[in-house]
Amino acid sequence: MTRIPTMSNPLEWWARNEKQFPRLAKLAKSYLAIPATSTPSERAFSLAGNTFTRQRSSLHPAHVDALIFFNANQERRTRIINEEDIGESE
Incomplete structure (x- = not known):
């Protein structure tokens, strides 16, 4: 292999060569x-900084x-519920 x-896109390379290396292609993708952020x-x-404030400093770590x-998943849950509502009205 060369x-x-x-500067090339590795995903494009794997798309072209996935038949030759099917397991590695799946892993690479x-x-x-x-x-990378x-x-x-x-x-x-x-x-966490917004949740653990001075007033909440005595809370148990758990x-x-x-x-x-709960706070991190609240937005995701709201989005799922809204998408379900939209799906039902169509």
Whole structure:
């Protein structure tokens, strides 16, 4: 195999060569799809900072974890419910 040029898109290469390497192509597509950004972790730390305030400093760590989990998933749950409502009205 020849080397992939540095500025080429690796997903395109895997699309062209997936028949030759089916298992590796599936694995590569899975890992190459992960965004190279810290935004999700920054969002989680921001949410934790907003949840764990001075007034809540005596909360048990498990309760803080639960609050952060519920808060983080509230937006996702609302989006799913709204999509279901839209689907029912069509």
